[in-house]
Amino acid sequence: MPNxxxxxxxxxxxxxxxxxxxxxxxxxxxxxMPIIDHRSAEFAALGRHVLExxxxxxxxxxxxxxxxxxxTGAWEAAIVNTLSPGDTVLMAETGHFATxxxxxxxxxxxxxxxIPGDWRHAADPAAIEAKLAEDxxxxxxxxxxxxxxxxxxxxxxxxxxxxxxxxxxxxALFMVDTISSLASVDYRHDEWQVDVTxxxxxxxxxxPPGLGFNAISEKALAASKTNxxxxxxxxxxxxxxxxxxxxxxxxxxTNLLYGLKEALAMLQEEGLDNVFARHKCLAxxxxxxxxxxxxxxxxQNPAEHSPVLTAVLMPPSHDADRFRKVALETYxxxxxxxxGKVAGKVFRIGHLGECNELSLxxxxxxxxxxxxxxxxxxxxxxVAAAMASFEGRDHANxxxxxxxx
Ligand SMILES: *Cc1c(COP(=O)(O)O)cnc(C)c1O
Numbered sequence: 001m002p003n004x005x006x007x008x009x010x011x012x013x014x015x016x017x018x019x020x021x022x023x024x025x026x027x028x029x030x031x032x033m034p035i036i037d038h039r040s041a042e043f044a045a046l047g048r049h050v051l052e053x054x055x056x057x058x059x060x061x062x063x064x065x066x067x068x069x070x071x072t073g074a075w076e077a078a079i080v081n082t083l084s085p086g087d088t089v090l091m092a093e094t095g096h097f098a099t100x101x102x103x104x105x106x107x108x109x110x111x112x113x114x115i116p117g118d119w120r121h122a123a124d125p126a127a128i129e130a131k132l133a134e135d136x137x138x139x140x141x142x143x144x145x146x147x148x149x150x151x152x153x154x155x156x157x158x159x160x161x162x163x164x165x166x167x168x169x170x171x172a173l174f175m176v177d178t179i180s181s182l183a184s185v186d187y188r189h190d191e192w193q194v195d196v197t198x199x200x201x202x203x204x205x206x207x208p209p210g211l212g213f214n215a216i217s218e219k220a221l222a223a224s225k226t227n228x229x230x231x232x233x234x235x236x237x238x239x240x241x242x243x244x245x246x247x248x249x250x251x252x253x254t255n256l257l258y259g260l261k262e263a264l265a266m267l268q269e270e271g272l273d274n275v276f277a278r279h280k281c282l283a284x285x286x287x288x289x290x291x292x293x294x295x296x297x298x299x300q301n302p303a304e305h306s307p308v309l310t311a312v313l314m315p316p317s318h319d320a321d322r323f324r325k326v327a328l329e330t331y332x333x334x335x336x337x338x339x340g341k342v343a344g345k346v347f348r349i350g351h352l353g354e355c356n357e358l359s360l361x362x363x364x365x366x367x368x369x370x371x372x373x374x375x376x377x378x379x380x381x382x383v384a385a386a387m388a389s390f391e392g393r394d395h396a397n398x399x400x401x402x403x404x405x
Pocket of ligand 1: 019070071072073148149150177179180200209
């Protein structure tokens, strides 16, 4: 039961963290099937279907491998299959997840040049170009960027970063973490010439946690033949070889693959472009609510506002975690906590995957009521502003008038 732990509360729990995201009933039903022999012809058909189908969401014709792992495993796979101890890579400090990816690379003996960031902006293409242009000796082996920084709600402009790498004429591999953006934000592995795209199942794909993905370019696959970091479980060569027949080198997460098949069908039915437009529309309404409350969105560049989640700064001397606790206990809504440097200072509203206008309005109502219940200073009218945003009305003047009344 999703309500377990809050079982004194009636109705459905509002899970509005930026992943895991709510799982559509259709997917839950698809998963609730008997397990099958993973060496059978029946499994091979499922394997081929999901391995081919996944390529559509990465917008690639190149191999996609699927691990029974969290997204962190897929991060590690990208590193151990392409790099060697002592290699240098370039990363951008967009927030907590970029910091964690850096930590993994460092543990494998990789030197990380970390372009500092203020956690209120996405990766800066100009700064990346400058670093690559400086690297005359071509020491940098990879540029590694988080597409949608889930800790801050800032989305990096991957095509512009691709252009920056090309403008510097640099041969580095390009690796992108799309764990919280895949199937929510437009993303094109082939067109943007990304070498390794890392992803996971529990965010835009609307699945339970437990699948990790790597989409792999020819250049990355070639690098994996000569790099020297040891690996066994994560080895691409073995995986790609056996995947060709629809099988896996070890027991796959069969029931999650049933779910993935259903998720791919749902995304295809809605159409990826519609999925991306829906996320943008929900995010705009959410920001309208935040503005009407008189609170501040953490991400400062409108060109980088995330379609997936909105991180909201608390007024000074108000603790975000106390507010989240009050909202949970009073209105049965889960909001994302601040991570790393912004712990206690922000809360995050997830609006990804199985989310529509009314589910978002429900969540925003819970937040507006929760702000009052927790005694956090704010103006009312956030929910009305979100409704106006859905209707294409400009609510700003009405909101200002209401606040002045
Ligand atoms: C969730 C997330 C991760 C971590 O994935 P896990 O499945 O928790 O290992 C990494 N990067 C980003 C951008 C994420 O949103």
